[in-house]
Amino acid sequence: xxxxxxxxxxxxxxxxxxxxxxxxxxxxxxxxxxxxxxxxxxxxxxxxxxxxxxxxxxxxxxxxxxxxxxxxxxxxxxxxxxxxxxxxxxxxxxxxxxxxxxxxxxxxxxxxxxxxxxxxxxxxxxxxxxxxxxxxxxxxxxxxxxxxxxxxxxxxxxxxxxxxxxxxxxxxxxxxxxxxxxxxxxxxxxxxxxxxxxxxxxxxxx
Numbered sequence: 001x002x003x004x005x006x007x008x009x010x011x012x013x014x015x016x017x018x019x020x021x022x023x024x025x026x027x028x029x030x031x032x033x034x035x036x037x038x039x040x041x042x043x044x045x046x047x048x049x050x051x052x053x054x055x056x057x058x059x060x061x062x063x064x065x066x067x068x069x070x071x072x073x074x075x076x077x078x079x080x081x082x083x084x085x086x087x088x089x090x091x092x093x094x095x096x097x098x099x100x101x102x103x104x105x106x107x108x109x110x111x112x113x114x115x116x117x118x119x120x121x122x123x124x125x126x127x128x129x130x131x132x133x134x135x136x137x138x139x140x141x142x143x144x145x146x147x148x149x150x151x152x153x154x155x156x157x158x159x160x161x162x163x164x165x166x167x168x169x170x171x172x173x174x175x176x177x178x179x180x181x182x183x184x185x186x187x188x189x190x191x192x193x194x195x196x197x198x199x200x201x202x203x204x205x206x
Contacts, residue, residue, distance in 0.1 A: 009041045016045055021055055021063040028067030028151070033075050036127050039064070043155055047162020057159055064155030068120070069148050072130040076143065079134025087135065116143055120150025 016023040024046050031037040046060040116138060119129040133143050 008037070009045075012037070012041050013045050016042065016049065021059050024060060025063045025067035025070065028064045028155075029071030031127055032068045032071030032130060032147075032151075034128055034131060039126075039154070039158060043158030044162030044165065047159040047164075048166055050159065050163050051166055057156070057163065060159045061152060061155040064159070065148050065152035068151035068155075069144055072144065072147050075130035076134040076138075076140075079131040080137065081134075083131065083135035084137075114146070117146035117150045120147055121154045126151075126154070 012027060015027060019026065024042060027037060027042045028039060031039050031042070043060070043064055046055075046064070047057070049055065050057050050060055116129060116133050119125045130147070
């Protein structure tokens, strides 16, 4: 795993070192566009550069949040304009029914926009949340506003961690890998439950 992760971390550090705050924005945009580039490597390194006087903590965090919004735009609109039609036509092959879409729509109406805000502060989930937000027609202005503020909180936390750890920031990768693994495990368990319930549903109605 380190043979894969370390070159990525080195590339991230090269980009941020050469491009500064705009490098942070570019990398965070990539992460928010459904590409799992770890913000846990981007922002702590930015925090380390804060200790060197390259930029302030506020500039690093704000550019991180701006990048998240920029990266979320194509992902959101991909889901908004084509995702729902695709699911309505082919969803049955993925065990997604019209009833599932209706339940999801009601969830968005009641809680969804705020849940997207919380998802912006969760590892793994935050990378992919824009696509389902588009599919579920989350309110654009509110979604992108919450994307900015949720990502801003996330950015401040990780930049500050980089400031505190300094040269030892690479030790973070082991902690984040474990936390990411926990999130992925929970998602897999929920997915298995989801598949089981839908198979039972199809058996009853077949």
